[in-house]
Amino acid sequence: MVFVAGREPQVALCATAGLLPLLKELGADADRIFGPAGIDAGNLNANSEGGLPLSSYVEVMERAARQSGRTDFGLLYGRGFPASGHGLVGDIALAAPSIGTALRQFTDLFPLHQEASEARLVEEAGLLRLEYRILDWRIFERRQDAELTIAMFQNLLREAYGPGFRPEEVHFEHPEPRGRAAHEEVFSAPVFFGQRTNAIMFRPGDLCRRMPGTDAVRFARLAAKAYRRRLPSGRLPLEARVRAEIRSRLPDGSPPILEVAEALGLARWTLQRRLNEMGLTYAEAVQDVRKTLAESYLRQPHLSISGIAQLLGYAELSPFSRACHRWFGASPEQIRGSFSLPY
Numbered sequence: 001m002v003f004v005a006g007r008e009p010q011v012a013l014c015a016t017a018g019l020l021p022l023l024k025e026l027g028a029d030a031d032r033i034f035g036p037a038g039i040d041a042g043n044l045n046a047n048s049e050g051g052l053p054l055s056s057y058v059e060v061m062e063r064a065a066r067q068s069g070r071t072d073f074g075l076l077y078g079r080g081f082p083a084s085g086h087g088l089v090g091d092i093a094l095a096a097p098s099i100g101t102a103l104r105q106f107t108d109l110f111p112l113h114q115e116a117s118e119a120r121l122v123e124e125a126g127l128l129r130l131e132y133r134i135l136d137w138r139i140f141e142r143r144q145d146a147e148l149t150i151a152m153f154q155n156l157l158r159e160a161y162g163p164g165f166r167p168e169e170v171h172f173e174h175p176e177p178r179g180r181a182a183h184e185e186v187f188s189a190p191v192f193f194g195q196r197t198n199a200i201m202f203r204p205g206d207l208c209r210r211m212p213g214t215d216a217v218r219f220a221r222l223a224a225k226a227y228r229r230r231l232p233s234g235r236l237p238l239e240a241r242v243r244a245e246i247r248s249r250l251p252d253g254s255p256p257i258l259e260v261a262e263a264l265g266l267a268r269w270t271l272q273r274r275l276n277e278m279g280l281t282y283a284e285a286v287q288d289v290r291k292t293l294a295e296s297y298l299r300q301p302h303l304s305i306s307g308i309a310q311l312l313g314y315a316e317l318s319p320f321s322r323a324c325h326r327w328f329g330a331s332p333e334q335i336r337g338s339f340s341l342p343y
Contacts, residue, residue, distance in 0.1 A: 009116030009136055009236070010051035014087040016044050019064075022077055028068040033060055054116055054139060061144035072182035074144030078151025079186050083159045088226055089113040090156065093211075095219040099160045100207030103130070106156065109226050116236055119153075124201070127168055130157070131199040136236055137243035140292065143174040146198045151186055153200050160211060167202045171195035173248065175311055178302040194311050196248045238264075238274055239285070246289045250313040257282045291327045294320075298336045305332045 020041060023030045030041040037056040065073035084090050089109045096102035103121050107130070110119035116136040122129040132149050134142055150170060158165045167189045176193035183191040187200075236244075245263045249255035260282075261271040275282060290312045297308045309320035324332045 008053040008055060009114075011054045011057045011114045012087045012112075013044070013050045013052060014085055015057060015114070016052075017082075017085050018080060019077065020044060022080070023064060023068065026068040026070060026073075028064060033063050033067050036063065054114060054134070054136070058134070058139050058142050058145045061148065062141050065144050071177060071179070072147070074147035075151055075182050075186050077144075078148030079155070081148065081152045081155060083152075083156040085152070086113050086156070088222060092219065092222045092226060093156060094159060094213045095215040095222060096211050097214050097216065097219065098208050099205070099211060102160055102211050103128075103207075105223070112226060112229055123204075126203070127201045128204045129199045129201050131197045133173065133197045133244075133248065135241060135244050137240040137247065137289075141296065143172075143177070146172055146174060147183075150198050150200050154187065157200070157202060159213070161202075161205060162212075165202070167200045169201040171197065171199040171201070173198055175297060175300065175303055175307070194251045196251065239278055239280065242271070242275065242282075242285050243289050246286055247293070250289065250293070251311055252313070253315070254286060254313045287323075287327075290323065294324065294327070294332075295335075298332060299339050301336070305336075308332070 020030055023033065034041040034044075037059050039052060039056055039060065061074055061077075064077075065071055070076060083094060086093070086106075089106060089112055092109065093102040093106040096105055107119040107121045111117065116139070117132070117134050120129075120131040122131060130153050132146070132153065134145070150172070154165070154167065157167075167187055170183070170187045170189055170191045172191070172193050173195055174193060180191060241264060242260060245260045246255055249259065257271065258268050261268045264271065266274075272282065275285065293312055294308065297303050297311060303311075305320075306317050309317050312320060314320040314323075321331055324330065324335060328335050330338070
């Protein structure tokens with residue numbers, strides 16, 4: 001992809017590789033899935049150097065799950081997605097001289113594959129966490145994207161460590177779905193929902209071990225190509241980034257402004273001033289996020305009211321109930337009852 005200022009965040013078109021055959025296999029109408037997003041399915045070309053709007057891509061995945069009747073659509077798509085399907089970024093990782101270099105290059109360069117997103121490698125208690133999240137708050141419903149991406153990450157790790165690779169844990173930011181058997185089958189590891197970010201946790205082993213497909217000449221050529229490109233940065237409005245940081249922290253309680261400011265690389269007073277310039281306070285941003293998430297979660301009948309309160313950072317049910325009366329003029333139970341169909 002080529003960075004162009006002022007346009008929507010993009011995902012590399014190679015991310016659609018295998019999508020049309022899978023939809024056909026499931027008996028889903030590709031035009032009904034792609035059409036509402038303004039995408040001509042007939043023009044999709046996984047070998048193209050182009051991209052498509054990330055919001056449209058995520059929307060397509062959610063619609064595919066509904067149209068196909070497969071709530072595990074993201075997992076189904078992701079588990080069959082080859083590590084090379086990450087395009088240039090995946091090719092660099094596969095040709096890297098060592099596992100450690102492959103993982104670092106992959107996380108550092110991931111925005112070249114998918115803008116307004118981040119992949120991070122974090123050491124924690126003797127394990128490595130390969131994390132993933134979309135930074136754009138405006139891309140809201142994104143369960144399928146999260147599950148397919150973490151399944152893709154597992155495929156990359158199996159390329160590095162061998163087919164016997166098994167993670168220690170898997171984390172997802174979205175609430176627990178109605179059924180989780182598919183998750184346990186795909187990852188063969190404990191799976192946790194309502195977490196701060198999406199992540200796959202694993203034992204690092206020998207990070208100096210050679211990658212199976214290491215190719216020094218190819219690696220140097222591809223890395224030079226990648227670093228000639230401009231990594232997208234600073235394209236998301238601050239308001240969207242603030243809400244994204246708030247969202248990721250709510251399961252741990254109402255996030256302090258200092259914590260969010262530090263995550264954005266700003267001083268607290270600078271963040272407050274810049275929000276005030278937009279006519280927004282930090283407290284209002286927190287309430288906006290909670291309100292939007294509350295409406296989404298209340299549309300999911302398998303989630304308990306008390307569980308939703310916890311996901312929104314409330315220690316008790318009563319403040320959540322009061323907030324619902326303030327936002328919607330009704331109790332959580334009344335709001336849920338007003339939805340004729342699940343979201």
